[in-house]
Amino acid sequence: AQSVTQLGSHVSVSEGALVLLRCNYSSSVPPYLFWYVQYPNQGLQLLLKYTSAATLVKGINGFEAEFKKSETSFHLTKPSAHMSDAAEYFCAVSDGRSGGYNKLIFGAGTRLAVHP
Amino acid sequence: DGGITQSPKYLFRKEGQNVTLSCEQNLNHDAMYWYRQDPGQGLRLIYYSQIVNDFQKGDIAEGYSVSREKKESFPLTVTSAQKNPTAFYLCASSIAQGGQPQHFGDGTRLSIL
Numbered sequence: 001a002q003s004v005t006q007l008g009s010h011v012s013v014s015e016g017a018l019v020l021l022r023c024n025y026s027s028s029v030p031p032y033l034f035w036y037v038q039y040p041n042q043g044l045q046l047l048l049k050y051t052s053a054a055t056l057v058k059g060i061n062g063f064e065a066e067f068k069k070s071e072t073s074f075h076l077t078k079p080s081a082h083m084s085d086a087a088e089y090f091c092a093v094s095d096g097r098s099g100g101y102n103k104l105i106f107g108a109g110t111r112l113a114v115h116p
Numbered sequence: 117d118g119g120i121t122q123s124p125k126y127l128f129r130k131e132g133q134n135v136t137l138s139c140e141q142n143l144n145h146d147a148m149y150w151y152r153q154d155p156g157q158g159l160r161l162i163y164y165s166q167i168v169n170d171f172q173k174g175d176i177a178e179g180y181s182v183s184r185e186k187k188e189s190f191p192l193t194v195t196s197a198q199k200n201p202t203a204f205y206l207c208a209s210s211i212a213q214g215g216q217p218q219h220f221g222d223g224t225r226l227s228i229l
Contacts, residue, residue: 032215043206043220094215102147102210104218108158
């Protein structure tokens with residue numbers, strides 16, 4: 001069975017500092033991996049996705065993630081945090097074999113706080 | 117612009133009452149999903165539908181019901197059998213093919229009076 005673990009339910013950084021949000025997955029087949037961002041009282045917005053084309057994936061708002069098969073990780077990074085990055089971030093995995101149904105397994109989420 | 121519209125934004129339920137949450141999409145997606153979100157628990161799948169007139173139970177379907185009479189619409193009914201309905205409900209849609217991202221509406225927050 002697939003699963004996703006996000007290490008750290010809360011992460012706090014200073015404005016301008018590096019953002020690192022951790023995601024580890026388990027999957028018996030090559031996975032499809034996604035990062036989503038959620039602002040308060042809103043839905044989830046896709047930041048980026050990994051679909052095996054390249055191990056370093058660039059997304060919106062300056063975020064990127066690197067797929068490391070040996071570590072079963074897909075950590076999200078941003079070189080310099082901005083106040084507007086404060087939100088909750090979700091990592092998700094799909095096995096891509098859904099036969100018409102695209103099931104995503106979500107991590108529990110990491111709340112990012114950015115302070116001046 | 118294409119997207120997913122959920123209504124209402126806020127909903128209140130009395131004890132013993134059924135309530136229906138609306139979800140409409142104009143993305144021409146075949147697959148649609150309902151999730152429940154509670155603090156610290158991520159998203160849990162309630163129901164999903166791959167095609168019109170077909171839907172399947174997710175991980176926490178008890179106390180909920182859905183219909184899929186039109187491709188664009190996937191309403192969720194929270195029945196009186198759902199004893200702890202207070203949560204944030206999210207509707208999503210996607211291309212009906214594995215490995216595709218899901219697109220989300222802005223959610224409905226349900227509370228008990």
